[in-house]
Amino acid sequence: MISKVKEQIKTYFNRYVEFEDAEIDAIYSKLEEKTFQKKTFLLKENTICKHNYFILKGVVRLFYLDSNGHEKITQFAIDNWWITHMESFINQTPSTQYIQAIEDTTVLCLSKSNLEMLYHEHPKLERMFRLITEKMLIANLRKSDVFLQMKSKERYNVFVEMLPDFSQRVPQYMIASYLEMTPEYLSELRKHR
Amino acid sequence: MISKVKEQIKTYFNRYVEFEDAEIDAIYSKLEEKTFQKKTFLLKENTICKHNYFILKGVVRLFYLDSNGHEKITQFAIDNWWITHMESFINQTPSTQYIQAIEDTTVLCLSKSNLEMLYHEHPKLERMFRLITEKMLIANLRKSDVFLQMKSKERYNVFVEMLPDFSQRVPQYMIASYLEMTPEYLSELRKHR
DNA sequence: GATAAAAATTAAGATATCTTAAGAAAGAAA
DNA sequence: TTTCTTTCTTAAGATATCTTAATTTTTATC
Numbered sequence: 235m236i237s238k239v240k241e242q243i244k245t246y247f248n249r250y251v252e253f254e255d256a257e258i259d260a261i262y263s264k265l266e267e268k269t270f271q272k273k274t275f276l277l278k279e280n281t282i283c284k285h286n287y288f289i290l291k292g293v294v295r296l297f298y299l300d301s302n303g304h305e306k307i308t309q310f311a312i313d314n315w316w317i318t319h320m321e322s323f324i325n326q327t328p329s330t331q332y333i334q335a336i337e338d339t340t341v342l343c344l345s346k347s348n349l350e351m352l353y354h355e356h357p358k359l360e361r362m363f364r365l366i367t368e369k370m371l372i373a374n375l376r377k378s379d380v381f382l383q384m385k386s387k388e389r390y391n392v393f394v395e396m397l398p399d400f401s402q403r404v405p406q407y408m409i410a411s412y413l414e415m416t417p418e419y420l421s422e423l424r425k426h427r
Numbered sequence: 428m429i430s431k432v433k434e435q436i437k438t439y440f441n442r443y444v445e446f447e448d449a450e451i452d453a454i455y456s457k458l459e460e461k462t463f464q465k466k467t468f469l470l471k472e473n474t475i476c477k478h479n480y481f482i483l484k485g486v487v488r489l490f491y492l493d494s495n496g497h498e499k500i501t502q503f504a505i506d507n508w509w510i511t512h513m514e515s516f517i518n519q520t521p522s523t524q525y526i527q528a529i530e531d532t533t534v535l536c537l538s539k540s541n542l543e544m545l546y547h548e549h550p551k552l553e554r555m556f557r558l559i560t561e562k563m564l565i566a567n568l569r570k571s572d573v574f575l576q577m578k579s580k581e582r583y584n585v586f587v588e589m590l591p592d593f594s595q596r597v598p599q600y601m602i603a604s605y606l607e608m609t610p611e612y613l614s615e616l617r618k619h620r
Numbered sequence: 621g622a623t624a625a626a627a628a629t630t631a632a633g634a635t636a637t638c639t640t641a642a643g644a645a646a647g648a649a650a
Numbered sequence: 651t652t653t654c655t656t657t658c659t660t661a662a663g664a665t666a667t668c669t670t671a672a673t674t675t676t677t678a679t680c
Contacts, residue, residue: 364557
C-alpha cells in the first residue's frame with residue numbers, strides 16, 4: 235500500500251522526469267518526515283544547513299538580520315516547494331540566514347549526504363534537480379528584473395497578482411519586508427491604489 | 428594534436444567533473460566557434476535564444492531597454508563564463524533582453540538541441556551543468572542580497588573589490604547601469620569616497 | 621468577554637537617489 | 651593637430667522612500 239505522502243512526491247517528481255515506482259521507493263526511503271510548529275526554526279544563522287526541505291504542507295520564510303537587527307525576508311515557500319539556504323547547503327558553509335515556519339509545517343528532509351548518494355545511484359534525480367535549479371534560477375532572475383524595473387507600488391501589485399496564495403497566508407509586514415520596503419510605506423501605497 | 432581551444436574547455440570542464448578525452452572530443456564536435464566584433468549583438472530582444480555561449484575571450488553584456496528606452500544591464504560575462512538569456516534559452520521563448528559584445532569576443536556556441544542530445548549521451552555533462560547552474564543561482568542570490576542590504580555607495584565599493592577585471596574593461600556608465608543607479612549619481616559617489 | 625499582544629495605519633520631517641541640462645575630459649577619426 | 655563622438659562630471663530642483671512616533675485595528679490568550 236502506498237502512503238499519501240509518497241503519492242504526493244511521486245506526483246511532484248513526475249512533473250520533471252518519469253520515475254519507476256521502485257525508484258520513488260528508493261528515494262523516499264532516504265527522506266525523513268518532520269513537523270515544525272509555527273515560529274520554530276528549521277535553520278539558524280551561523281549553522282551549516284544540512285538539509286534541503288520539501289514542504290508537504292505549510293509556509294516558511296527565509297530571512298536574515300540586517301545591521302540594525304531588522305528582519306529582511308528573501309524568500310517564502312509553501313506546499314510542494316523546496317526550501318534550503320542554497321549557499322550553505324551546497325557548499326556546507328555556515329548560513330547567513332534563518333528558515334522559520336510561519337504556519338505549522340510538515341516537510342521531508344533530504345540530507346546533503348543522502349542527496350549525493352542518490353545522485354550517483356539515480357541519474358534521473360540529477361536531471362530533476364538540474365531542471366529544478368534552472369527553474370529556480372529563472373525565477374530569481376525574474377524577481378531581480380521586477381525589482382529593477384518597478385517602483386514599490388507596482389512591485390506590490392505584481393506580487394499580489396502572481397502569488398495570491400502568499401498574500402493570504404502571510405502577514406502584511408512580512409510581505410513588505412520581502413518587497414524591500416517598510417510596512418509603513420506599504421500601508422501608504424495600499425491606501426492610494 | 429589537440430587544439431588550443433579544446434585545451435581551454437578541457438581545463439574548464441575538468442574543474443567540475445573529470446571527463447575522458449574521448450568525451451571532450453565528442454562534446455567539442457558539437458560546439459561551433461564564432462567571433463563577434465565589438466558592439467555586435469549575439470542576441471536581440473524578441474528573438475528566441477538558440478545558444479548558450481561559452482566565452483573563450485572577450486567581454487559581453489546582457490541588458491534590456493526600460494520603458495524610457497534606457498539600457499539596463501543585468502549581467503556581464505568574460506573569458507571562461509557561460510552567457511545566455513536563461514529564460515529564453517531554457518524555455519525557448521522570445522528573449523526580453525539583448526546580448527552584446529563590449530570588446531571583440533570569441534565564443535563557442537552550444538545549441539539547445541545539441542545540448543539536449545549531449546545530456547542523454549553524457550550524464551557527466553548533465554552533472555556539470557547541474558553544478559554550474561547551482562553556482563549561478565548562488566551568485567545571483569548573493570547579488571540580490573548585496574543590493575538588498577547596501578546603499579549605492581557600498582555597492583560600488585563591493586563591485587570594484589569583487590570584480591576588478593570589470594571595472595577595468597567596462598566603461599563607467601555601464602557599471603552604473605549594472606549597479607542600478609544613474610551615471611550622474613555614480614560620479615557623485617566617486618567624488619566623495 | 622476582557623485583557624494583552626501583535627499587526628496595520630497615519631502623518632511629519634529627513635534623506636537617498638533621480639532628472640535635467642550644461643559643460644569638461646578623453647578617445648577615435650581624419 | 652583638429653574635429654567629432656563618446657564618456658564623465660557638476661549642480662539645482664524634484665521625487666520616492668524611510669524614520670520615528672503615536673493611534674487604531676486585529677488576533678491571541680486567559
